[in-house]
Amino acid sequence: MESVIEVQGLTKTYDQIRAVDGVDFQVRKGEIFGFLGPNGAGKTTTVRMLTGIIKPQDGSIRIMGHDIQREPLEAKEHLGVVPETSNAYVDLSAWQNLMLMAGLYGVPSDVSHERAQDLLTEFGLYPRRDDKVKGFSKGMKQRLILAMALINDPELLFLDEPTSGLDVQSSILIRQMLMQLRGKGKTIFLTTHNLEEANQLCDRIAIINHGKIAVIDSPHNLKKMTRKLNTIEVTFSTGVDLAELSRAPGVLEVKDTGEKIVMNTENVNQALSFLTDYAHSRGIQIQSLNTLAPSLEDVFMEFVGGP
């Protein structure tokens, strides 16, 4: 597998705080790599170092084979960047903003005109292309910033919380865009607080906490990794004896929350057939039944430490 980003021993200290503390990872070509972590974990600091905006204290970063410190221009040439807090120029129109970026990436003007038209159309901004960005809504601005990041047709895209604070439509539009880009073989480095978004989009996820990588794996494997088991939530027509239920095969824990009975089990299938037999033999009815697989949120809480 070809690595597009190679990071070794990356460290950045602010005053006393080790914002990023000896981070190692690799991002493969063509994947969407999720970067998750609580507030202040060091995500933005990492992205800023990867995109050559701030210098690391220690460690090395190779972006598409170029050392970001030694060959910043070559490394940045094929990047698209959506920083966490960034604005388009509000005194310029959407079109002028795109043309500025095209100029800064050395995109020839015939190519950039065509791309800008396509991008503005895809992001639903074409009718507003000549309006100053001043009058744009937050979602429109964010879509424009994403369009600006794509004007050089980058191989690698960095997005720091691209959907935070956006409405459902804008978020979905952006997510669809990311899936499309992945389909075209682009690599995406995505920071987000939205675990469902990460679960849907990412091929692999790194969880960072206090500046250190806690784990890196696919969402699927992460969910298998958690100590949290499958959960069954059940309600019966009458009261039942919890001790009897806990004798079910594979069931490790049974709790009565008052509203429903919650069972944690290693084997959903066995537990379910036990429950139906149990209800049948006692002549009581199952009123509701719900099975829950461990979620990314459970994994996240385990690695990051719950409240």
Added chain:
Amino acid sequence: MHSLYLDQFKRSLSIMKKDILIYYLKGPVIIFGVLIPLFLFLAFLTGSKNLSTDFLISGLIGMTMLFTATSVSPVIIPWESQMKTLERLMACPISIHTLIMGDMLASVLFGFFISLVPVLIGLALDVIPIHTLVLVMGIGLASLCFSSLGLLLATPPTNAPSNVMMISSLIKFPLVFISGIFIPLESMPFWGKIIASLSPLTYFTDITRYSLQNVSYYPIWLDFLAIILFTLMFFVLAVKIHKKTLAMRI
């Protein structure tokens, strides 16, 4: 290697275009660029009636140049960082030289064209340039020099444009008084001449005086050489310091 420099230069033109559209083509910016030196000049004119018009116009050109080329250039970078557009710019494949050069070129155009206004005022008052080519070349070089001074003034890592304005005013106003604009160099005491020789504005005023009055205190080649050296020094220093302070603004 050659094409890399050319390529980066083209990108600095994109920066320049952005600066002109956003920061310079604003009514108040242009009007203040002309008005501040004009007011200083009028205040001075009413105080001393026995100086010739061509002496006064050559001083006015110098002052206008100083005030226009350093009016907007020091605040662009702090302003961009406050408006959250700087980080995106820094992620682009442009070197710090390119960024500074772009800001500088916008300021050069502004300084050059606004400084032609006092030349036109002079023409209206019958002050006809004697050495036109020297005057135009001088205005061109001086706009480079004072624009790079403007970018040097932009280096303190504060993101409040008002702080930068204050710092640069503290430097600009004294410059006006030590540079032979109100008092000709030849009538200055010895220590005054020493201090004057440290100001780039002295050499530019000497050039305008030569162009309009055919008298100069220094040889004209020395004036040009001094301005070129000041320009190089300001530019190199500005790039060096911005390299350190730019990341502190994020």
